[in-house]
Amino acid sequence: TQLLEQSPQFLSIQEGENLTVYCNSSSVFSSLQWYRQEPGEGPVLLVTVVTGGEVKKLKRLTFQFGDARKDSSLHITAAQPGDTGLYLCAGWWATGKLIFGQGTTLQVKP
Amino acid sequence: KAGVTQTPRYLIKTRGQQVTLSCSPISGHRSVSWYQQTPGQGLQFLFEYFSETQRNKGNFPGRFSGRQFSNSRSEMNVSTLELGDSALYLCASSFGGDQETQYFGPGTRLLVL
Numbered sequence: 669t670q671l672l673e674q675s676p677q678f679l680s681i682q683e684g685e686n687l688t689v690y691c692n693s694s695s696v697f698s699s700l701q702w703y704r705q706e707p708g709e710g711p712v713l714l715v716t717v718v719t720g721g722e723v724k725k726l727k728r729l730t731f732q733f734g735d736a737r738k739d740s741s742l743h744i745t746a747a748q749p750g751d752t753g754l755y756l757c758a759g760w761w762a763t764g765k766l767i768f769g770q771g772t773t774l775q776v777k778p
Numbered sequence: 779k780a781g782v783t784q785t786p787r788y789l790i791k792t793r794g795q796q797v798t799l800s801c802s803p804i805s806g807h808r809s810v811s812w813y814q815q816t817p818g819q820g821l822q823f824l825f826e827y828f829s830e831t832q833r834n835k836g837n838f839p840g841r842f843s844g845r846q847f848s849n850s851r852s853e854m855n856v857s858t859l860e861l862g863d864s865a866l867y868l869c870a871s872s873f874g875g876d877q878e879t880q881y882f883g884p885g886t887r888l889l890v891l
Contacts, residue, residue: 670820699877710782710868710882711821756821760877764811764826765834766870771820 671695672757674769682777684746689772691757692739698760700740702731705754705771747776780805782871782883790889796857799886803850803871809833810852811880812844815866824867827852828874856888864890 673692681687691700699718703711715724717733717740724731728751730743744751757769783802791797803810811834812824823836827846844854850871856863866887870880 709884710870712882713879716879758821761823762834763876764809764828764872764874765823765836766811766813766880767823768813768821 670770671761671767672759672769674755674757674772676772677770678773678775680775680777681747683748685776687744687747687774689742689755689757689774690739691741691769693759694738695759696737698737700733700737701758701766702740702742703756703758703768705756711754711756744774747774749776749778752776782869782881784867784869784883784886786886787884788887788889790891791859792891793859793861795859796855797859797888798853798855799867799869799888801852801854801869801871801883803852803869804881807871807873807881808850809872809874809878810846810850811870811872812852812854813868813870814838815868815885816864821868824854859890861890864888 675690701716702714705711715731720735720737722733728745732741755772758766761767785800809828811826813821815821826834830846841857846852866885868885870882872878872880
């Protein structure tokens with residue numbers, strides 16, 4: 669059983685479309701993080717959301733932390749081929765121990 | 779500042795063998811965490827070392843072990859390899875404080891035949 673459930677697992681869209689990826693848990697997390705991983709590389713941190721209800725924007729990416737701190741979403745506006753990659757949500761379970769969702773593989777076609 | 783480096787990048791072993799992977803953290807970082815990534819299970823936490831001591835451990839069998847040296851470099855060892863151990867092994871380093879940002883290396887791709 670995954671502590672963090674991500675959906676969808678796969679997403680293939682055309683350039684210019686919008687998309688949302690969800691990360692849900694039955695547990696409360698003090699913060700949730702979103703990473704992006706490209707083939708042959710390790711995950712790279714995009715953002716950390718800490719406060720329930722918090723919304724953070726990173727150019728065309730919008731991250732939201734649920735009020736109850738059990739869920740988060742990542743919304744991409746006008747997706748571009750350069751957004752292609754594996755998106756992972758993660759939460760701290762203990763010091764030094766990150767728990768990851770299964771990941772969402774995004775393919776943006778030109 | 780140099781990033782996290784992992785060696786080797788690719789490795790092919792046969793069942794029953796053992797393997798040692800190495801991770802050099804970012805200079806000044808004292809915590810090194812190891813993760814296993816597979817298509818089926820995703821990214822799973824193996825263990826974390828801080829100042830040469832294992833501070834946290836995931837749910838992996840005892841065949842998976844690690845250590846950390848005084849210069850914070852870390853190694854993980856897998857003994858009696860099984861086909862299911864084929865995976866990308868990632869290490870991440872941080873300063874070691876609570877919820878400190880982790881910086882990941884590129885990983886070691888292990889294939890067990």
